[in-house]
Amino acid sequence: MDKLASDEYFLKEALKEAEKAYKKGEIPVGAVIVVDGNIIARAHNQKETTFDPTAHAEVLAIREASKILGAWRLTEATLYVTKEPCIMCSGAIVHARIKKVVYGCDDPKAGGAVSLYRILQDCRLNHRVELKTGVLEEECRKILQDFFKELRKAQD
Numbered sequence: 598m599d600k601l602a603s604d605e606y607f608l609k610e611a612l613k614e615a616e617k618a619y620k621k622g623e624i625p626v627g628a629v630i631v632v633d634g635n636i637i638a639r640a641h642n643q644k645e646t647t648f649d650p651t652a653h654a655e656v657l658a659i660r661e662a663s664k665i666l667g668a669w670r671l672t673e674a675t676l677y678v679t680k681e682p683c684i685m686c687s688g689a690i691v692h693a694r695i696k697k698v699v700y701g702c703d704d705p706k707a708g709g710a711v712s713l714y715r716i717l718q719d720c721r722l723n724h725r726v727e728l729k730t731g732v733l734e735e736e737c738r739k740i741l742q743d744f745f746k747e748l749r750k751a752q753d
Contacts, residue, residue, distance in 0.1 A: 604699050607631055607677040608733045611701075614641040614654060615679045615740050621646055625740045628654035628678040630662040630671065630695075637674075638662035654678060655686035659693050670694045679737040681730070684709035687716035690726055697727040701737025 607629055614627025618641035630638040640657035644650060655678055663669050675697040682690060682698065687709030690698060698710065698717060709716045710728060717726040 603634070604677070604729065604732050607636070607675070608679070608699060608701055608737070610636060610639070611654075611677045611679050612733065612736060612740065614639055615737075618642045618654070619740060619744055625744050626654045626678065626680045628658040628676060630658045631675045631677065632662075632666070632671075632673050637665050651685065653683065653686050655682050656689050659689055659695070663693070672696055675699060677732075679733075680704050680741065681708040681710045681712055682717070683707045684714055684716060687714070690717060691722055691724050694724050695726055697729070699729045699732055701732055702734050702741070703730065 610629045611627040614629065615625040618627060619625035623642040623645050627641045629636045638658045638661035640654045640661060642654050643652040643657065655676060658676065659671065662671055662674060671693045674695050676690060676695050677699045679701045681700050681702065681704040683704065703712045705712045707713065711730065717728055
């Protein structure tokens with residue numbers, strides 16, 4: 598599997614997690630963490646169902662990966678996530694020392710990687726994260742747009 602194909606493959610796996618969130622009425626964001634070409638953790642947003650404001654897909658995946666590896670440092674991990682991490686998740690990614698983040702679509706309202714802040718590559722921090730954006734961008738954006746259209750219709 599070439600590098601681009603593998604990025605798309607793992608982002609499709611993150612989209613499957615986003616679909617799970619959508620079905621639960623959660624903002625449809627999904628994440629997977631990959632080490633040595635294997636998915637070791639999967640998660641989707643669960644703020645509404647857990648009543649936990651930190652239950653973002655990225656944070657939940659980091660928690661799971663840390664338990665599986667028995668370490669909080671995820672220096673060989675790549676995080677695939679459908680939407681640009683927010684500032685909280687970007688902070689968690691830096692603290693977990695994740696090597697690389699690949700995401701689908703930008704988040705112009707709350708993005709902590711490129712849109713509003715550049716936390717993942719801020720040279721003032723003790724760790725910088727390799728970043729790749731725009732993988733399966735249209736699919737990742739569409740699931741969010743569909744979710745919010747449906748939500749607005751339900752509120753009318």
